Amino acid sequence: MSSATTPPDSDPSQRRRVHSMLKHYYGLNEEGKVTEQAESLDPCDINGPHFDPEVYLNKLRMECSLGELMDHESCMVKQIRSLDSDMQTLVYENYNKFISATDTIRKMKNDFKKMEDEMDCLSANMAAITEFSAHISGTLQDQHAQITKLSGVHTLLRKLQFLFELPARLNKCLELQAYAQAVSAHRRARCVLQQYSHMPSFRGIQDDCHVIMEQLAQQLRQKFRDGGSSAKDLSECVELLLQLDEPAEELCDKFLSHAHSSTTNPFLSPTAGTDILEFIDRGCNEFVSSLCLVIASYQELFINRPQEGELASKNIPEMANGKLHVFVDTLAARYFSLVERRIQEEKGVSDNSLLVRALDRFHRRLQAISKLLPGSAVPSQGTEIVVRAARERIKQYLSALQTFYHDSLTDVRQALAAPRHKDATPSLPELLTSLSNFILNQLKSVLASVHLFTAKDITFSNKPYFKGEFCSQGVREGLVVSFIKFICQSSRQYCESAGDRGGSTPPALLLLLSRLCLDYETSTISYILTLTDEQFLVQHHTPVTPVTALCAEAREAAQKLLNHYVKVQGLIISQMLRKSVETRDWVNTIEPRNVRAVMKRVVEDTTSIDVQVGLLYEEGVRKAHSSDSSKRTFSVYSSSRQQIRYAPSYTPSAPMDTNLLSNIHKLFSERIDIFSPVEFNKVSVLTGIIKISLKTFLECVRLRTFGRYGLQQIQVDCHYLQMYLWRFVSDENLVHFLLDEIVGSAAHRCLDPSPMEQSVIEVICERG
């Protein structure tokens, strides 16, 4: 209170000082204590509690000059004066306040006395009011009960009115087609009507309502049946009918049958001429999406709706779900059969991406159904279809490859058959390279096409079938291995069919195919299979055909083809020789002047075969023979062996010698297998052909009878063959031996065996 009353002072520092002094005086201000302690130590602080005037004075006297002292003194006086006046003012102010407080207390004493009287009066009034209130409520008790009852009656009456008005209202609703309102109205009334149906009036209403509602239901059903309405309308209908206690089962059936017609009608008329992608697109857009719509709305209506009242007991969802599955399955079955039919029509193998994309879309869209209808078999059936399509595709590719192979062979055949312009027609090695490149490229492109099935962005590529079986059993075994096997197989067929029909296959083709198979054995097969395994990351869960087995098969085919080639070529030359022996009258022939043309032809053909084989096969090894073999062996052949062997046999006196010598000869020469397998080289092939030809010559000679000149002609011919054929074979002794046999047999079959002079033979042969 003291600080509050301090009069405002112009100098704040002055005022604070006064403040603090006052505080100090009253000894209650904490703030004052602090200052006190801070100041207390200095005895020279004029305001501090430990102020020692003596010390202060001494200090001043010691420190200050006279002027300063004078100033200090006057300042001190001034301060003392102002302090005195301050003190006076304070005392005065406090006195005034005390006086006014005393006045206030006195005034309050008077007021309280008056208030006490008024309070007494109030309590008396309140008692009177309480008494009155009790009295009033006692009187009003009866009337209140009555009012409550009246208001109850009022509501009942209103309900009754609703009931009585119900038929009319329903009718009106019916007219306005406000079915929802009608149904909700009827629903509200139904229980009551049911409860009071024993009373005739209510009964009447109920009957009326029934009739109307029946009518309404009829209309709803009609609307439902008509099917022209949208899905939303339809679902509203169903909802209302359900509320009308219509059997849910029947409704499901109707709904589904309606949906059936609406989903399938536009789609199930297959149109030809559209490509598969377009077709699948249409299928997806029209069928699958509307099917999804149906499923969704159906589920909304029958399965996912909140169960309430008596409907809950009927277990609708289970029944409805069953029906839905059946419905979806039958529809999907039709759809699938249609799709499958369409896929089967997809026979062109030129562009696989279209089919794969179509299948992908087909498969992708079916996933929607699986989301909507979890337990459904439809998506897995869809996958089945995709798998089947893929399988079918592989088969188609295989047959396409086979056709391609046949076509290429036909091309090669034509190239071989075409009249030979030296530069225009490609040579055998070129044909071989181009053929094998064609096949390889085609195979690669097919692999690339098939690879689309397993592309990452294709939804079904991560199905187990496409990860495993498709790659190993489908592509590797079904396509690649089968194709290689087919090549071997068809090659073998060339050998079999041609043998009986007299060589319908050109020999050059046989040779070419044999080389092709051999190349396959050495490199191509392993290359193709490695390529396949890499491209398809084939994991061999199931046993697959090993490379070695395929190679063995290819080698076998190559061997067979080459054998057959030898046989066919040998046969061609054999036929020439046979004709030349069989058609001639050897008894009455003239003295030989020339080598017969057929022998020249034989040598020419053999030379051209040699060239032909040399284009594709390596030379091969021969038994060592000295240089200038033709001359040297020739002399041995003519002078020593032939003369010794045949000369005695021409004289009837010594028939023993010839047998003996010939037997001794045979004893030391190995048995010759005529149609024996050949090795993969030129010499072996040529040896085989010459063996066959000469053996035929021998057998034919043995069936004829010769005159003197006939024998001589054979001598000339054989010498000619000897001159030219030795160089083709691996072992020239073989040629010698067979030609010896021929001349020997001819001599034996000769009526007048007088052989020609060796020198004459040589002259004739050298003349050509």
Next chain:
Amino acid sequence: NVNKKNNIDLKKKARALTAQTAETDAIRFLVGTQSLKFDNQIHIIDFDDENNMINKSVLLHDAGEIWHISGSPADKAVLTTCYSKTSESRVLTCAAVWRMPPEWESGNHESPDDSSNNPQTLELLCHLDNTAHGSVACVLWEPMGDGKRLISLAENHVLLWDLQESSTKAKISSTATLEGKGQLKFTTGKWSPHHNSTQLATANDTAIRGWDLRSMSQIYCIENAHGQLVRDLDFNPNKQYYLASCGDDCKVKFWDVRHINEPVKCLEEHSHWVWSVRYNHSHDQLLLTGSSDSRVILSNMVSISSEPFGHLVDDDDLSDNEESQQEDKGKEPLQDSIIATYEEHEDSVYAVEWSVADPWLFASLSYDGRLVINRVPRALKYRILL
């Protein structure tokens, strides 16, 4: 004249071989030699089964070199040969019916060292006059007949002969001619023992033809039966529609003449032309082939034989004990297989024949004049018999 081996060298070129058809006691083969320069002979080969000895008798056949020989089914002394005769620089193959002189057997065996002993000559019964028809390829006796009926195949003619007056006169009873493009020529033929001996099969070039002898008309024709020339035919003795053929394509084929589009079976075991094919007379799964690769092959064609395929065992016998079941496992059905390949010849084998007297014995003849007699392996014989 006693050879303790199973082969004999006749020292003459030879193509013609036949078993003596009417002889059922002795194992006897007839060989006709081929020589343009010497007198040709008929060698009568007797095989002494007990002592493993081959005896040889020789009869002179001075008409010409023998291309085909065939014994009468009724009279063991009667035989036919096809021989070539050269006259005026012209070679013609003729056929004749001969009778062996009755004394040939009386110790008149030719010994290799004793050439002074003049062999006897065949007695000519009659010629099958073929001047109008050309060279004769072969002469066939009516199988199991009375030795009165013959067929000769001359160029493209089938001639059916009746022998009269103790075979001294031959008369053509009917003929058939093969018409067609080019020069058609029968190479060989076979008279079927079935159908009351009314059918004949012939071969020309690559075709096999069947003939009905009553109407002398063709009843079937297997065109391109072989890739090349057909060399020989034989009828299955027990299955009337089955026929084996062989040819220059190195193959032996089996035909059911009711289904001639495809052969029933095909063997390709020889490495050169197959010249001769013969069914065993009793066990038709046994088949003999001779080839110019100098080999003789004996095959066991179980799957197309008349004998039951595999081993038929009554169920009653089996059900009793396990032992018999194990036994049965051991006796798995025989597969078609080659039983043996005989490589004793060193020249082309042109003829093979089964013995008439001993069904397990056969002879083969190569061009160099070597005749080899072999038996069916004992193990197989017992397997077939038991």
